[in-house]
Amino acid sequence: MYEDHARIPPPPDGGYNLNALKPGNIRHYDYWPEPPGPQTFGNTQVIFSDHEKHMVARIRQADAVFGCMAWLTNYAILDALAGLEAVQIVVQKEDFLRPDGPGWRKTKLLRAYKALDKNLMRFNIPWDVGSCDQCGDPSIEGVRCMGVHNSGRKSASPRMHHKFLVFCHLADGYPEPYAVWTGSFNATWNGTRCRENSMYIESEPIASAYAQEYGTVAALSEPLDWQYAWVAPEWRIGS
Known part of the structure; x- marks a missing residue:
């Protein structure tokens, strides 16, 4: 046949x-x-192709983006994020994130991550991470990590496996969520070659629910130059 x-x-x-x-x-x-392009149903757009292009377009419409993205190495997406007023993304803890080894690829990636540092203060983030202790430096880097590093290369290891971005307007420096992107798409070059699904949902209540989850993950996060293979939050709730 x-x-x-x-x-x-x-x-x-x-x-x-x-x-x-x-x-x-x-x-x-x-x-x-x-394959069909994005299909819109009410306040939800369903996407099965060209995820990078559509994600970049949505990023450029926002003032600020917060989120959890298991792996973030796509330079078109990183460049779009760098143009925003405020950015904070939590990624899965990986050894290649640590800035203590050679390699131009690592240098290029860390430089792109550094471009997302916007002098953002945790007390301006209205979710769990904004309630963490402020006695030390109250700033927060554009990219941090969370999860367990699979140093033993086990077949299964718990990961920070989220893949969502919360899009916000800024009002007097404070983020106001209005939409969320979620689905299977990893913001990587290889992600553009995979069969993936994404949804872009314009809903303040739904975006705010994702923002709350982001805030919890960010409160458990660590610098990219992490020290422990297990979860070791840098901050605690309170002052």
């Missing part, structure tokens, strides 16, 4: 862009429709 298994051959590195694959030619039926 099938004359071939894919319309594109594997590239030299052996990896596919799964979004470019189509079912094999079916006899007497050589046309396969292109």
Whole structure:
């Protein structure tokens, strides 16, 4: 029934862009429709392709973005985030985040992360992380990490596996959530080659619920130059 298994051959590195694959030619039926673009239902947009492009566009509409993104290494997305007034993202704790090793890739990534430092103060964040002790430096970096580092390379290890961004307006320096992006898409280069799903939801109550979860994760977060493989929050609730 099938004359071939894919319309594109594997590239030299052996990896596919799964979004470019189509079912094999079916006899007497050589046309396969292109995947649909974003589909909107009420206040929700459903996205199955071109996640990077759509995420960048939504970021550029916001004043500030807060969120939890398991892995954040996509430079188009990082560049868009760098243009905002306020940014704070928590990523999964990984060894490659620590700035104590060589490598131009690490240097480039850490430089992109540094561009997200906006002199943001924790007391301006109206969620759990904003209630943490302020006796020391009250500022918060643009990117921090949380979770357990899988130093033993176990087949299963608990991770900070969220993938959501909360989009905010700023009112007198305080964020007001108005929308959230959530789904399976990782903000990485490889994420653009995977079959993923995302939803962009314009709802203040839903965005605020995600903001609360962000605040809890951020309150448990650590600097990128982390010291312990297990969870070791830098701050505590209170002053």
